[in-house]
Amino acid sequence: MLIALDYDGTYTEDPELWHGFSFTARLRGHTVMVVTMRHENDSNKRELGHLAGKIDGIVYTGRNRKKDHMASLGYYPDIWIDDKPHLVFHDAVPQQIHTRKNLKSRCSACKHVFCPVKYIIKAY
Numbered sequence: 001m002l003i004a005l006d007y008d009g010t011y012t013e014d015p016e017l018w019h020g021f022s023f024t025a026r027l028r029g030h031t032v033m034v035v036t037m038r039h040e041n042d043s044n045k046r047e048l049g050h051l052a053g054k055i056d057g058i059v060y061t062g063r064n065r066k067k068d069h070m071a072s073l074g075y076y077p078d079i080w081i082d083d084k085p086h087l088v089f090h091d092a093v094p095q096q097i098h099t100r101k102n103l104k105s106r107c108s109a110c111k112h113v114f115c116p117v118k119y120i121i122k123a124y
Contacts, residue, residue, distance in 0.1 A: 001025075003030055006081060034055055037061050037064075039063070
């Protein structure tokens with residue numbers, strides 16, 4: 001199985017747990033990749049560099065929906081582990097000013113109504 005593990009808010013909440021998980025999964029023949037909404041740049045590569053040898057790879061989506069980005073690279077995870085599962089299917093919502101006019105909008109992908117302020121993701 002290919003297991004996609006989120007970094008910020010998932011891995012970072014309990015690194016020892018995810019090291020053990022990754023070690024056991026890889027020992028059993030599974031592939032574990034960190035998939036993050038961060039941009040691929042030198043700063044992020046340095047910060048996530050400690051994962052080398054503990055996982056099978058890191059994919060930086062640059063704020064794009066994780067599922068589509070992974071597919072564009074030829075990866076099709078069997079399992080997604082993410083504290084914000086909507087980001088597997090949706091791009092990160094850009095930060096915006098909370099006004100009555102933009103309080104509710106529809107997702108272009110699934111047409112669900114949501115409050116954009118609820119899903120603001122910090123820019124990394």
